[in-house]
Every structure is written in structure tokens, then in C-alpha cells.
Amino acid sequence: MQPRTRLDAATKEHDPPFAIVDxxxxxxxxxxxxxxxxxxxxxxxxxxxxxxxxxxxxxxxxxxxxxxxxxxxxxxxxxxxxxxxxxxxxxxxxxxxxxxxxxxxxxxxxxxxxxxxxxxxxxxxxxxxxxxxxxxxxxxxxxxxxxxxxxxxxxxxxxxxxxxxxxxxxxxxxxxxxxxxxxxxxxxxxxxxxxxxxxxxxxxxxxxxxxxxxxxxxxxxxxxxxxxxxxxxxxxxxxxxxxxxxxxxxxxxxxxxxxxxxxxxLIGPTLFDGYRGFRPKPAVLFALPVVRRPKRHVATLFSGGYIASGTATADRLPSPYLPVGLSLLSVEGAGEVQTPVVGRAADSLRLGDRVWLRHAKAGELAERFTHYLVVRGDVVERTIPTYRGEDRSFG
Structure with a gap:
């Protein structure tokens, strides 16, 4: 089963935005x-x-x-x-x-x-x-x-x-x-x-x-x-x-x-894609729903502005992951209430479809979600709280 098909099947009963741990x-x-x-x-x-x-x-x-x-x-x-x-x-x-x-x-x-x-x-x-x-x-x-x-x-x-x-x-x-x-x-x-x-x-x-x-x-x-x-x-x-x-x-x-x-x-965020000696698997992802189709090759997602700390550079932005072939718009990036993605893969997306993204720094996504869906194979086994979901925030 293809990764996107597997993740979509596992989470079909859940409305995005949500985050998962594989x-x-x-x-x-x-x-x-x-x-x-x-x-x-x-x-x-x-x-x-x-x-x-x-x-x-x-x-x-x-x-x-x-x-x-x-x-x-x-x-x-x-x-x-x-x-x-x-x-x-x-x-x-x-x-x-x-x-x-x-x-x-x-x-x-x-x-x-x-x-x-x-x-x-x-x-x-x-x-x-x-x-x-x-x-x-x-x-x-x-x-x-x-x-x-x-x-x-x-x-x-x-x-x-x-x-x-x-x-x-x-x-x-x-x-x-x-x-x-x-x-x-x-x-x-x-x-x-x-x-x-x-x-x-x-x-x-x-x-x-x-x-x-x-x-x-x-x-x-x-x-x-x-x-x-x-x-x-x-x-x-x-x-x-x-x-x-x-x-x-x-x-x-x-x-x-x-x-x-x-x-x-353990998490495999995008900042760890640039090493020669090892390559962690993306273990934590988040899904956003398509809410607009403004033009050909463009789909607009709900929310998504989960920017990582550090230098204010493009590598701190979340990255579209699935379907393959999408990217952010340089003039808009990832926004508080909407995130446009571009690419031919957008043409197959309908309203309500989900796009899977990866974040840049490992633990910071947990500050955006109160829970992660625990996925094994094509099944959500359970839901687990993040620190924030346990009413804990330490800065």
C-alpha cells in the first residue's frame, strides 16, 4: 500500500488538522x-x-x-x-x-x-x-x-x-x-x-x-x-x-x-534530511484539509503556519510531503489560517482531501496539537496526549 493511501485509510474517521506518530x-x-x-x-x-x-x-x-x-x-x-x-x-x-x-x-x-x-x-x-x-x-x-x-x-x-x-x-x-x-x-x-x-x-x-x-x-x-x-x-x-x-x-x-x-x-523532522551518514524516517506528520481550489495547479489548505524556531529562513517552514510534487508558495509560505500548495499534484485534490506535511524541528509540533494519533500500518491504534494535551507547557 502506498504511504499516502495507507495514512489516508488509517485516519479516514478523523477530520484534519491533526498530527500522527507512525x-x-x-x-x-x-x-x-x-x-x-x-x-x-x-x-x-x-x-x-x-x-x-x-x-x-x-x-x-x-x-x-x-x-x-x-x-x-x-x-x-x-x-x-x-x-x-x-x-x-x-x-x-x-x-x-x-x-x-x-x-x-x-x-x-x-x-x-x-x-x-x-x-x-x-x-x-x-x-x-x-x-x-x-x-x-x-x-x-x-x-x-x-x-x-x-x-x-x-x-x-x-x-x-x-x-x-x-x-x-x-x-x-x-x-x-x-x-x-x-x-x-x-x-x-x-x-x-x-x-x-x-x-x-x-x-x-x-x-x-x-x-x-x-x-x-x-x-x-x-x-x-x-x-x-x-x-x-x-x-x-x-x-x-x-x-x-x-x-x-x-x-x-x-x-x-x-x-x-x-x-x-526519533521523530525525523526536515532539518535532519541533510546528513550523509543517516536518514531518520518521518515518524511524526500532520495533515491539513483542502479548503479552496483557486486555480489550476494550486490547492489552499486550512491553517498550517507551524514555523520552527531558529533562523528566520526557508528551512524553518513546514514541507508538503504527500502527495508527492507539492511545494509552498514563496510569496505566502505557511499561514496562520491558510497555506497554499502548488504543483501538478494539486489538480487531483478535492475539497476535504488531506495533504500531509512534515515540520522542521522535532518537538515543536507538539506545541500545536493536544494529541497525536498513533498509527501502526493502516490503523489508528489509539490517541496519546502531547505535553500541551496534559495541560503542560514549559516554554
């Missing part, structure tokens, strides 16, 4: 991540999923362990519902309410680790919780951007801790502070993990990216190893986390890393 594709993607990880455990990046049932599903699979959360409020909720006993909040915390909840919750404090990259983060926690606060587990974030020349920074703007000396100094500062326990190091190489090395239609850019990533990875192994060693001289670490969906093989080869992180590779 369980066969999701499970296949999970297995491929484990293969690429080369034996290291994968911590699941929750921001790329944002569906509790899917997080539970992947955590039950061999090769996955722990969750990388994107807010402390989220981690507290996931602890409350017993999703996992190992929850790393990968972004600094300036949420007074959540910190006070953490201090009062013995179970959560044993499960949750918060990231810091300066003593200012420690000061914030102490000011919020007061002197003599209960012990808080912390993870030191190391900056692993590439700086090949003075003033040149290639990679995300995250931690100011770049060298082994800086990492040791912060580790010593953490261990001197009552109420904190240093248990981990995190080092996300976004310039490797988050940039596809074969961008469609841009061979020169692809060649430049591959050159940059190769040299960045070589430099990083030496520097991260030295930094982790310096921190281990000061504290007994439980984990050293690195990587992302786009760099699992590269990061797994770094002997200083004990675990990897991935999430987008």
Missing part, C-alpha cells in the same frame, strides 16, 4: 540511534519529543537511559509521574518557584540534576533557597564550540567555560559550596550535531561544513578529554554527556564521554 517509523528510528551510538547509552532529549507516552516507549528500549529535560518545571513533573529516575535539566535555571519546589521534594532532588556554567548560577540558587538549603545535584556545562582563530566562534553560544583550566576552576568552586554536589559534565557540540553536512542543493556549503566539522571534532577530543580529566581530579563524576542526533558516531568515539543525547532522530 509507530513503525518511530521504533525503526530508535533502533538506528542505538546502532549509531556504538554501545553508549542514549539520554533522550525531551524537548524533541514532548509526548509522555513516546518518552516512556523509548525509555523501555535497550540502549536508552535517562532524560535530558529543557526546564526544571518539566523535570519536576516527570519525576512526579515517575517517568524516569535520572533527569538532567540541560539549560540553566532562573525559576524561583521551581527551585523552591525542588528543595522541598526529597525524591526529586535525588533524581534531578541542574546545569551550571558559572558561580552566578550557584549564587542564584543560594539566594532563592537561602543558607543551609538541601543538597542540589549539579552538572558543569563545558563550551565545545570551535575557535580556530582569535575572535572566531563556531558553534552555539552556551557556556563560557571553554578550557580545562576554566573547567577545573568552576568544579573547585562548586565543590567548595555547601549544598551542591557536582555529578556530571555536559558538552554539546552543536556545530557538528546540529548542522547537516549535505544541505540539499548546496554542495559547496556541504563541503565547507564537512571540513569544519572534521577539524572541530579533532580539536574537541583533545580539549574535552583534558577538561573532563581536570574536573575528575576535583569530583567523582557519574556521567559525561555529549553529542546529539547528528553526531552520535563522532561523539561516541571520544573516550571521555560516557553517554550520548538524542531526540530529534
Amino acid at each position: 509507530l513503525d517509523a518511530f521504533d525503526s528510528n530508535a533502533a538506528d540511534l542505538v546502532r549509531r551510538a556504538g554501545g553508549l547509552p542514549i539520554r533522550v532529549a525531551s524537548k524533541s519529543v514532548r509526548v509522555r507516552a513516546l518518552l516512556e516507549r523509548v525509555l523501555a528500549k535497550p540502549g536508552f537511559a535517562g532524560v535530558m529535560c529543557y526546564s526544571l518545571a518539566e523535570a519536576l513533573w516527570l519525576s512526579e509521574v515517575d517517568l524516569a529516575e535520572d533527569l538532567l535539566v540541560a539549560y540553566p535555571i532562573v525559576d524561583h518557584t521551581a527551585l523552591r519546589r525542588l528543595a522541598k521534594d526529597d525524591k526529586a532532588r535525588g533524581r534531578i540534576t541542574i546545569v551550571v556554567d558559572s558561580t552566578a548560577h550557584l549564587d542564584f540558587v543560594q539566594t532563592t533557597l537561602g543558607a543551609g538549603h538541601p543538597e542540589i545535584r549539579v552538572c558543569l556545562e563545558l563550551d565545545v564550540s570551535w575557535r580556530p582563530a582569535p575572535g572566531l566562534h563556531i558553534g552555539p553560544r552556551r557556556s563560557p567555560v571553554h578550557t580545562a583550566l576554566e573547567a577545573r576552576a568552576l568544579a573547585e568552586a562548586i565543590t567548595r559550596r555547601p549544598g551542591f554536589r557536582l555529578v556530571g559534565v555536559m558538552a554539546y557540540e552543536g556545530q557538528i550535531a546540529g548542522l547537516g553536512d549535505r544541505p540539499p542543493g548546496k554542495p559547496l556549503r556541504g563541503a565547507a561544513l564537512r571540513w569544519m566539522q572534521r577539524h572541530s571534532a579533532t580539536e574537541l577530543v583533545e580539549r574535552r578529554t583534558a577538561a573532563v580529566s581536570a574536573v575528575r581530579d576535583v569530583a567523582d563524576l557519574e556521567f559525561v554527556n555529549g553529542g546529539g542526533t547528528g553526531s552520535l558516531e563522532i561523539t561516541a568515539a571520544d573516550p571521555s564521554v560516557t553517554e550520548l543525547a538524542a531526540g530529534s532522530g
Whole structure:
């Protein structure tokens, strides 16, 4: 059965707009991540999923362990519902309410680790919780951007801790502070993990990216190893986390890393179409109905303006997927209340027919829908709530 025929048949009782998760594709993607990880455990990046049932599903699979959360409020909720006993909040915390909840919750404090990259983060926690606060587990974030020349920074703007000396100094500062326990190091190489090395239609850019990533990875192994060693001289670490969906093989080869992180590779959004070494299957899609036929080769869909975060460029737009042969109009794009699609395939579409689209970033579609339809084969097995469907929104 053709993909469009299968999906249309499975969802024929449902009126679009709606979103689906194809369980066969999701499970296949999970297995491929484990293969690429080369034996290291994968911590699941929750921001790329944002569906509790899917997080539970992947955590039950061999090769996955722990969750990388994107807010402390989220981690507290996931602890409350017993999703996992190992929850790393990968972004600094300036949420007074959540910190006070953490201090009062013995179970959560044993499960949750918060990231810091300066003593200012420690000061914030102490000011919020007061002197003599209960012990808080912390993870030191190391900056692993590439700086090949003075003033040149290639990679995300995250931690100011770049060298082994800086990492040791912060580790010593953490261990001197009552109420904190240093248990981990995190080092996300976004310039490797988050940039596809074969961008469609841009061979020169692809060649430049591959050159940059190769040299960045070589430099990083030496520097991260030295930094982790310096921190281990000061504290007994439980984990050293690195990587992302786009760099699992590269990061797994770094002997200083004990675990990897991935999430987008489970979902297969369009931003991960531009990698040479792997290709996730599209596991989450959304369907929009045709509401107008304004002219030949054009069909207009209801809603659809699900634009991804990041650079305000065309690669952040959703992409028509099925039927094959449709594209967005450059002068209209994807709109709040309507999205025109063009191509000869539009001529066979009637009012009420559905067009299937893919989104650019993995977890952000879950902010648009309260539920996903769970499809296996040509059947909807059940409906599962997203975070938003459980009345949870963490920014």
C-alpha cells in the first residue's frame, strides 16, 4: 500500500488538522540511534519529543537511559509521574518557584540534576533557597564550540567555560559550596550535531561544513578529554554527556564521554534530511484539509503556519510531503489560517482531501496539537496526549 493511501485509510474517521506518530517509523528510528551510538547509552532529549507516552516507549528500549529535560518545571513533573529516575535539566535555571519546589521534594532532588556554567548560577540558587538549603545535584556545562582563530566562534553560544583550566576552576568552586554536589559534565557540540553536512542543493556549503566539522571534532577530543580529566581530579563524576542526533558516531568515539543525547532522530523532522551518514524516517506528520481550489495547479489548505524556531529562513517552514510534487508558495509560505500548495499534484485534490506535511524541528509540533494519533500500518491504534494535551507547557 502506498504511504499516502495507507495514512489516508488509517485516519479516514478523523477530520484534519491533526498530527500522527507512525509507530513503525518511530521504533525503526530508535533502533538506528542505538546502532549509531556504538554501545553508549542514549539520554533522550525531551524537548524533541514532548509526548509522555513516546518518552516512556523509548525509555523501555535497550540502549536508552535517562532524560535530558529543557526546564526544571518539566523535570519536576516527570519525576512526579515517575517517568524516569535520572533527569538532567540541560539549560540553566532562573525559576524561583521551581527551585523552591525542588528543595522541598526529597525524591526529586535525588533524581534531578541542574546545569551550571558559572558561580552566578550557584549564587542564584543560594539566594532563592537561602543558607543551609538541601543538597542540589549539579552538572558543569563545558563550551565545545570551535575557535580556530582569535575572535572566531563556531558553534552555539552556551557556556563560557571553554578550557580545562576554566573547567577545573568552576568544579573547585562548586565543590567548595555547601549544598551542591557536582555529578556530571555536559558538552554539546552543536556545530557538528546540529548542522547537516549535505544541505540539499548546496554542495559547496556541504563541503565547507564537512571540513569544519572534521577539524572541530579533532580539536574537541583533545580539549574535552583534558577538561573532563581536570574536573575528575576535583569530583567523582557519574556521567559525561555529549553529542546529539547528528553526531552520535563522532561523539561516541571520544573516550571521555560516557553517554550520548538524542531526540530529534526519533521523530525525523526536515532539518535532519541533510546528513550523509543517516536518514531518520518521518515518524511524526500532520495533515491539513483542502479548503479552496483557486486555480489550476494550486490547492489552499486550512491553517498550517507551524514555523520552527531558529533562523528566520526557508528551512524553518513546514514541507508538503504527500502527495508527492507539492511545494509552498514563496510569496505566502505557511499561514496562520491558510497555506497554499502548488504543483501538478494539486489538480487531483478535492475539497476535504488531506495533504500531509512534515515540520522542521522535532518537538515543536507538539506545541500545536493536544494529541497525536498513533498509527501502526493502516490503523489508528489509539490517541496519546502531547505535553500541551496534559495541560503542560514549559516554554
